[in-house]
Amino acid sequence: MSAPILEIRDLRVWFGNPPDRVDAVKGVDLTVARGESFGLVGESGSGKSTILRALAGLAPTWSGTITVDGESLRGTRRSPAFHRRVQMVFQDPYASLHPRHTVDRVLSETLRLQGMDDIDRRIGKLLDDVGLGRGFRFRYPHQLSGGQRQRVAVARALAGEPALLLLDEPTSALDVSVQAEILNLLADLRVERGLTYVMVSHDLAVIGHLCQRLAVMQGGLIVDQLTADDLRAGRADSAYTRELIAASRSYAGREA
Numbered sequence: 001m002s003a004p005i006l007e008i009r010d011l012r013v014w015f016g017n018p019p020d021r022v023d024a025v026k027g028v029d030l031t032v033a034r035g036e037s038f039g040l041v042g043e044s045g046s047g048k049s050t051i052l053r054a055l056a057g058l059a060p061t062w063s064g065t066i067t068v069d070g071e072s073l074r075g076t077r078r079s080p081a082f083h084r085r086v087q088m089v090f091q092d093p094y095a096s097l098h099p100r101h102t103v104d105r106v107l108s109e110t111l112r113l114q115g116m117d118d119i120d121r122r123i124g125k126l127l128d129d130v131g132l133g134r135g136f137r138f139r140y141p142h143q144l145s146g147g148q149r150q151r152v153a154v155a156r157a158l159a160g161e162p163a164l165l166l167l168d169e170p171t172s173a174l175d176v177s178v179q180a181e182i183l184n185l186l187a188d189l190r191v192e193r194g195l196t197y198v199m200v201s202h203d204l205a206v207i208g209h210l211c212q213r214l215a216v217m218q219g220g221l222i223v224d225q226l227t228a229d230d231l232r233a234g235r236a237d238s239a240y241t242r243e244l245i246a247a248s249r250s251y252a253g254r255e256a
């Protein structure tokens with residue numbers, strides 16, 4: 001494995017105070033190599049999105065260490081450099097774009113915030129890179145399809161030239177055919193831009209499509225780590241992972 005870009009040690013995330021405290025992540029260790037695409041799967045409520053939010057500096061209370069590119073995240077404060085290096089793409093492109101902001105405004109404001117110059121040229125390039133083209137530049141979100149909105153959300157995440165993209169169920173709000181388009185776009189962008197991904201999905205097929213390695217979560221803990229080859233072959237240490245794989249295959253069988 002090449003040098004790690006992300007190292008997580010004994011991450012614990014909780015919400016609220018006793019007696020109502022919820023321990024969402026209960027001691028997670030994870031290492032992701034530069035350029036790798038890493039997936040987090042597991043049952044609903046197992047802590048997947050909470051890990052992503054902690055990595056993005058959005059978890060209110062946590063302990064342990066999170067290091068990206070050698071820089072340690074402290075509390076919920078992110079340095080401007082950390083902010084540029086780590087960007088997030090959310091599940092729902094309908095909710096994550098302001099209804100009264102054009103694509104141009106979304107991208108130009110983000111580029112300025114990230115301290116970029118040459119805004120015009122960069123907007124055109126970002127729109128080309130995400131397969132939208134420049135004709136979409138002055139459209140509002142309601143003038144875009146779900147897949148096109150998610151492409152804008154990806155362009156916004158790429159604006160500051162991050163090293164690490166956090167993808168929280170980036171295709172689950174989309175039709176199946178559009179899901180595949182966005183997954184292929186993400187796969188191409190990773191190679192072209194040398195990006196690293198950490199992606200959360202409840203769908204093993206989606207993870208298998210995009211990720212080289214994955215961790216399986218249950219009850220706030222990682223219970224298994226495997227490669228995409230292991231996943232395809234159905235090789236897993238934990239019985240829970242084998243159950244997930246079997247369930248995903250029987251579902252795929254019903255879909256076919």
Ligand SMILES: Nc1ncnc2c1ncn2[C@@H]1O[C@H](COP(=O)(O)OP(=O)(O)OP(=O)(O)O)[C@@H](O)[C@H]1O
Nearest residue numbers: 015022024042043044045046047048049050051202
């Ligand atoms: N803001 C919050 N306040 C209190 N509890 C929360 C909060 N956010 C998440 N939780 C709890 O933390 C646990 C983990 O939630 P999380 O969203 O990380 O799960 P998940 O694995 O991503 O689930 P899903 O696949 O359903 O999105 C759950 O029990 C959830 O109810």
